[in-house]
Amino acid sequence: MSLKNKNDVIVIGAGAAGLMCALTAGQRGRSVLLLDHASAVGKKIIISGGGRCNFTNRNVKAEHFISQNPHFCKSALSRFGPEEFIALVERYKIRYFEKTLGQLFCTGRSREILNMLLEECRVGQIQIKTNCTVKGIAKSDCFNLDTSLGDLRCASLVIATGGLSYAKIGASDFGYKCATQFGLKILPRRPGLVSLTLGGPDLKRFEGLSGVAAEVSVSCNGKTFHEAMLITHKGLSGPAILQISNYWHPGDKITINLLPHLNLGETIAAWRKHRPAATLKTLLAEHLSKRLAQRGLTFITDNKAVNQYNQQEILSIAQHFHQWRLIPSGTTGYRVAEVTTGGVDTRGLSSKSFEATDVPGLYFIGEVLDVTGWLGGYNFQWAWSSGYCAGLTV
Ligand SMILES: Cc1cc2nc3c(=O)[nH]c(=O)nc-3n(C[C@H](O)[C@H](O)[C@H](O)COP(=O)(O)OP(=O)(O)OC[C@H]3O[C@@H](n4cnc5c(N)ncnc54)[C@H](O)[C@@H]3O)c2cc1C
Helix, strand or coil, X not given: CCCCCEEEEEEEXXXXXXXXXXXXXXXXXXXXEEECCCCCCCHHHHHHHHHCCEEEECCXXXXXXXXXCCCHHHHHHHHCCHHHHHHHHHHCCCCEEECCCCEEEECCCCHHHHHHHHHHHHHCCCEEECCCCEEEEEECCCEEEEECCEEEEEEEEEECCCCCCCHHHCCCCHHHHHHHHCCCXXXXXXXXXXXXXCCHHHHHHCCCCCCCEEEEEEEECCXXXXXXXXXXXXXXXXXXXXXXXXXXXXXXXXXXXXXXXXXXXXXXXXXXXXXXCCEHHHHHCCCCCHHHHHHHHHCCCCCCEHHHCCHHHHHHHHHHHHCEEECCCEECCCCXXXXXXXXXXXXXXXXXXXXXXXXXXXXXXXXXXXXXXXXXXXXXXXXXXXXXXXXXXX
16 A cells, blocks of 8 residues: 555554554544554564553553543543453453453463454554654644655644653654643653662662562552562562552652561560460561561561560561661663653643644643553553544544
8 A cells, every 4th residue: 555645644653552543543434644663563562461461450440540630541541441442352352361450461472462453453444654753743734744754744643652661662752752842741751660779788688689579568658559579689679669669759768568468566476475486587487488587687686586575676576577668779760661650741631532732633642641550451551541532533
């Protein structure tokens, strides 16, 4: 098919949101050109969820998203929520399973989700062009794009270029630059859903424990997540840490409860009664990895038979294991972060159509926006929901 110079709609960015927007608009009869500068479309979909794409979550609610405009996501999530995406997945007979906390993953490979979206694009007669660079955008009565494929024009322009994470598979700051060009505000961005690094004495505390995991509660800035934590050679990782990283800012303290399932003070009192001669380390190791139990103890007290601790010591041991306070030195950065928090300020857009209030015909969808989901399928759901709603209007 030869490339048309003028289309109703051009979508820049053929990731989750761009594909969903393009197929929705195309199936309404709009002529749509979908451009991407990468060599292939949907690369993040392919690598997501460890190759199994956690494509949505059954329990999506507005409170699972972080944004300076917390009500913005509600309209799109209610118009195209998990049920609608699951119905599409089931129509394509893609097998899936619920892993935990409502998270839905493909039983097979992520590729099945991408193939489904591409088939829907084919139905909508979407033209897809990869390896296409957009060098400049100008607006007159329509949008004029200077691209590596020549000059292109459209009435509606959708920016779906995602965030800054994983530049190696195509992430760029294009969307933010474009927003700035057209007068939209960019809110501060940080790597999100990312491991936290430790420095100095905090890193020393965990030295030699790399690979040790624990079921913990982690808190920061009034938010608490109860999931697994993994100690790495640089700091802390695992779902609990990735979740809290969305709420952490440089300099903030995080508090880790290493034994969230029990009240250690009361448990030690019970041990003193029923197992007085057992050492505290042995008893703690029934609830925590042996190495972590031992390391935790070395910072506060000697390992003794449990009946040899006085009340004051028991209180401080309990406090230590329930409220381990650390100030991370940073994150492992955009290179490995699953998302970018912050981004295009949604206060300049319609929550129904995603059109810029002051620039008719210009739309922003997906991760480029200041809407960031928790770990667990929420970010893809945001891409599907925002892409669908814009696709209904463009
Ligand atoms: C390793 C990893 C695993 C993840 N797993 C999950 C998961 O299981 N579940 C979940 O919900 N979320 C997951 N996420 C997050 C999720 O992938 C993103 O939130 C989602 O893909 C965002 O969709 P998007 O369409 O806005 O952006 P993207 O999917 O990032 O798509 C943006 C597209 O724009 C293109 N682009 C960028 N700049 C330009 C430019 N200048 N010109 C042209 N094209 C451009 C890119 O090549 C890309 O194709 C994961 C992320 C990563 C990095």
